[in-house]
Amino acid sequence: MGALKQSQTRIITGLVLVAVVLSVGYIDNFFLMWLALGAVYLIAFKEAQKLFEVKNHATQFYAIVIWLLAGIYPYGDDLFVLAGVGYGAAVAYNSELEWRDFLPFIYPTAGMLFILSMYDAYGVISLLWLLVIVSMTDIGAYAVGKSIGKTKFSETSPNKTMEGVLGGIIVATASATFVGLSIVDFWIAFIISFMVSVTSIFGDLFESSLKRSAGVKDSGNILPGHGGMLDRIDGYLFGAIVMLILMRGLV
Secondary structure (H helix, E strand, O other), X not given: OHHHHHHHHHHHHHHHHHHHHHHHHHHOOHHHHHHHHHHHHHHHHHHHHHHOOOXXXXXXXXXXXXXXXXXXXXXOXXXXXXXXXXXXHHHHXXXXXXXHHHHHHOOOHHHHHHHHXXXXXXXXXXXXXXXXXXXXXXXXXXXXXXXXXXXXXXOOEEEEEHHHHHHHHHHHHXXXXXXXXXXXXXXXXXXXXXXXXXXXXXXXXXXXXXXXXXXXXXOOOOEOOOEOHHXXXXXXXXXXXXXXXXXXHHO
């Protein structure tokens, strides 16, 4: 009965998340998108602080500042680089500062800034494309892994199988390529879908390694039945960076 209730909770939370994502995407307004992604970012940032064991909670203030600037600065992903330069200068000036405190400004900050920049440059269809790639990678990997998966993919995530990973990449590339056709030509859509799918696998693996190091099962508990925010966006944080770079270079 407990397992059934947990499954129902997971489904309800999933449906609510889908409804929110579709609503924000349908309205397609920069301020609303910035606001929604900002809420996701700040929650994920706080979870990352715990995973990285960052004790300096003042960093949350700087995260807010970065996101406020991202709302008015046309190249939001550049803010990640500027944050690195700024913190490097601060560490050089004050030896008591720890580089560990900067880790949440790499993950999840970089990925979230790239997502916002991609929306600003290529519109909501680019986020839909990213959503299809990552979600189909997860669905394909789960389905194939459960049915024929035998070979362990990585010690970091024992439940992942090589067969599942390959299946997820194939399913995602085949399905997402057609979404990408609304923005780019076929072969570019194919290459980007393939590369982002592969990258999302390692985004998920990276978060798994963080949770293992921190000795926790989930990054948080804000999403009933799903864990934390990072548990839901891990693949997107890696995938968005690769996707925007490839779109800028190939389109």
